[in-house]
Amino acid sequence: MKRVKKSLSVLITITMLATAVLTFAATAFADDAPQKAPVNTDVAPQLQAYTDLLGLLQQKKPIADIRAKYDAGFKQNVLGVDGSIKAGDPVINENLTFVLDHAADGSLSYEQTAQALDKGLQWYFYFLVKNLLNVGGKTALTAGDQATAQAFVDKTALVYTTALDATVKATDAAFGTKSSAFLTDTVIPGFKSDIEKKDVTSFNVHRQLLDKTLIKVFSLATLSSAKSVQTLSAAEKPAEVIKGFFNFMSVYGYLHGGNAVDADVIYNAFASGDASKINAAAIEKAVIRCNIAKVSAYTIEVLEKLEKKDAAGAAGTGGELAGFYGALEPFLGTAYAPELNDRILAASAAGNADEVRAIGYEMAVSAATIDGLAFKAGDQSALVNGNAQTVTASYIDKKSGRTLVPTRYLELLGFAVSFDNATKTAKVAKDGVTLALTIGSDSVTKNGEPIADYKLDQAVVVNSNVTYLPLRAIAELSGNHIYFKQGQVIVIK
Structure with a gap:
């Protein structure tokens, strides 16, 4: 070129x-x-x-x-x-x-x-x-x-x-x-x-x-x-x-x-x-989201390396994860937990995957206080960037085990949501990506094209006139990360 x-x-x-x-x-x-x-x-x-x-x-x-x-x-x-x-x-x-x-x-x-x-x-x-x-x-x-x-x-x-x-x-x-x-x-x-x-x-x-x-x-x-x-x-x-x-x-x-x-x-x-x-506020938000995305990515990478028995690689990646969580320090205030950096270094070096998962979840909880969504399945309240909002309760589908959320939750994450009654299709859009899901279908289109070899393990459903979408599929297809612990759900970049 x-x-x-x-x-x-x-x-x-x-x-x-x-x-x-x-x-x-x-x-x-x-x-x-x-x-x-x-x-x-x-x-x-x-x-x-x-x-x-x-x-x-x-x-x-x-x-x-x-x-x-x-x-x-x-x-x-x-x-x-x-x-x-x-x-x-x-x-x-x-x-x-x-x-x-x-x-x-x-x-x-x-x-x-x-x-x-x-x-x-x-x-x-x-x-x-x-x-x-x-x-x-x-x-x-x-x-x-x-x-x-x-x-x-x-x-x-x-x-x-x-x-x-x-x-x-x-x-x-x-x-x-x-x-x-x-x-x-x-x-x-x-x-x-x-x-x-x-x-x-x-x-x-x-x-x-x-x-x-x-x-x-x-x-x-x-x-x-x-x-x-x-x-x-x-x-x-x-x-x-x-x-x-x-x-x-x-x-x-x-x-x-x-x-x-x-x-x-x-x-x-x-x-x-x-x-x-x-715009200083927009720049600050973008800096925060760039670093949060790295926290999520390196949490996953440490676990992947541990699964492959790559102890040295996991230790080095733990250093990267600690560095990016540390980058959130100026923005988190009292939610910043510096001890998590020492713990993730130790857990990564020791090859303790369970501890890495636990620390990754704690990092996600603190990150969500400045940019993310936190809620418990069944509750009628959620934290959006650390601020409480009343919402329609989500629920866990007994058959699939998946968390289903009203489309309103995705709006709280910054998605534009629309519903086409004629085709019974929900569309969620963010950052130039539009996902379309049809009630009762396990297929997804991305920017108008079917996603090859991808099927939802939980279809879109309507319950009491509310459209519910599978949170994990929507969030991950659009680049977010989901953390679960005892019914508590954290969604961050």
Whole structure:
């Protein structure tokens, strides 16, 4: 697939030009890159180049000097990291080069360029850390080479301290989190102990905790920009928009893989280049839902790995699950239970599937207080995002054992629900997906097409003039997750 940049001939405002930059630079594909450069793990010169480049930007040196510094100090190294990014995810050099091109012709302001380069290079250093630990440290430790593994950890610590910790501390200050202390006092020192013990499994857990904590940080930094945009002057807004865009690009591919709809809500807002399209409340909701989706996905993945007797894989995935539950900390308030992170790490490492299920349920209960549905079969009340509402009672079908809910429950989850009396068909729609179910039928259509090889194990029924749908089938077909415990039902992304 060839990269195509939109013609700028008809774009006449800085805002519109920013739109072209952000939208089209972010559609680059890693497998389209020129011949892949190797990842440069000699970090000290790169960190010095980063410091020097920031100094030039602070001095407002000419864009030509900035471009020369980027090309000499970073371009080849950035291309190396770009080659390690999953095909289809945004790549770094394409975005930074596009910004520099349009800074040179005056299409972007100096302040926009400075933010793009600073945050774009943090994006680079974040992926460099991933390479240092996974390709470097983990590979060396697996081979029994403790000295090389420790050398890669030392490089990781230097990159983190020099290039990333300031952003981590800024989000800590803004959201009341303690990510910097967690990484510097617990995670990074943990690698040394892992290496001394030749414990590859624990090394991988710490690697996942560092990675997912940084995803949390970049997500919060994006939300911080969304909130700041609302208070800044018109002249200051464009730089904050591009700052938020590059912060989110660091984690877009990862979050999009678990929750494409909400990741694109964030992406589209910042990629528009238009501050008026950035709704902080909508961005916050999307950040929450992206992280909740990952909590659900990794709960399932830990259990799948345990079922396959993959103890090491389950332990590492438990680290990912703990990281994403931790990302909900700023939003959950008193519902946040930090002890669940320690418990899930222990249960995953011990291979205790029953305990993993129990902890996953507890995580879902707390997540549902900010975005989800909680009810008990037969009760006439439900909690929607933690708020009580009176509802028609659901019930459990005695023959199928399935929980059947009135269509109103799906409306509470954000679905649009309609009923065609002529065809006796219920339609539920959300996020561009419309499911159609006919009374008495076990078939389902999705966006007008029958779902091949899929049958409901509980058909739609009408009882006392109320249409009841099988909750699990509807929720899971549309991307939600269901948790059950003693008649209590939790539905989250």
